[in-house]
Amino acid sequence: MSFRSRSSTIALFVIVFSSVMINMASAQMPCTEFKYGTPKYHEKMDELAKRAGLPNNYWSRYHESIVRALCNDDIKEIDNLVDNGYVKPKEAQDIAKVLGNTYQAKPRSELGKSYGYSKERFLEMGACGACADNIAQYYTKKPNSRCGKLAKHALEGNPEAIKKIAEFPDYCQWKY
Numbered sequence: 001m002s003f004r005s006r007s008s009t010i011a012l013f014v015i016v017f018s019s020v021m022i023n024m025a026s027a028q029m030p031c032t033e034f035k036y037g038t039p040k041y042h043e044k045m046d047e048l049a050k051r052a053g054l055p056n057n058y059w060s061r062y063h064e065s066i067v068r069a070l071c072n073d074d075i076k077e078i079d080n081l082v083d084n085g086y087v088k089p090k091e092a093q094d095i096a097k098v099l100g101n102t103y104q105a106k107p108r109s110e111l112g113k114s115y116g117y118s119k120e121r122f123l124e125m126g127a128c129g130a131c132a133d134n135i136a137q138y139y140t141k142k143p144n145s146r147c148g149k150l151a152k153h154a155l156e157g158n159p160e161a162i163k164k165i166a167e168f169p170d171y172c173q174w175k176y
Contacts, residue, residue: 052091065081084116085113115136127166127168135151135172147172150165151172
């Protein structure tokens with residue numbers, strides 16, 4: 001075999017191999033593989049995180065919610081998760097693609113942006129993750145409540161309010 005034909009053979013092999021690998025990487029995963037509680041559920045979620053290109057191949061309960069909503073055609077739930085900042089629009093779109101669906105995120109609402117921003121600020125003030133979520137719910141959805149007013153004062157820089165935010169008072173427990 002001549003050098004030229006050997007080079008052509010190797011180049012053809014690389015092209016075919018690359019094409020097969022790309023197709024395998026973009027192959028869809030069926031929703032039936034994502035039934036919570038099945039033996040390989042976590043392995044399948046790990047694989048989905050890699051295929052979707054989630055940051056650090058990490059998935060959270062919010063990504064699980066996106067999968068469940070996509071598999072149940074619950075676009076309203078996906079929009080809510082994206083609007084409130086639990087999941088980035090691109091992550092939802094990439095998860096949809098892996099599942100063989102499409103998803104186009106709506107622009108975030110002012111309420112959604114406010115929720116996301118305030119939750120991050122409450123975390124920075126020392127509130128736990130769930131606590132910050134609860135307080136942000138009050139701040140955005142019930143601003144005239146006791147907790148909503150406390151949250152507003154904390155965001156305005158009131159040191160006493162910031163201290164209470166970090167302590168997470170009982171009246172800030174959101175009723176889901």
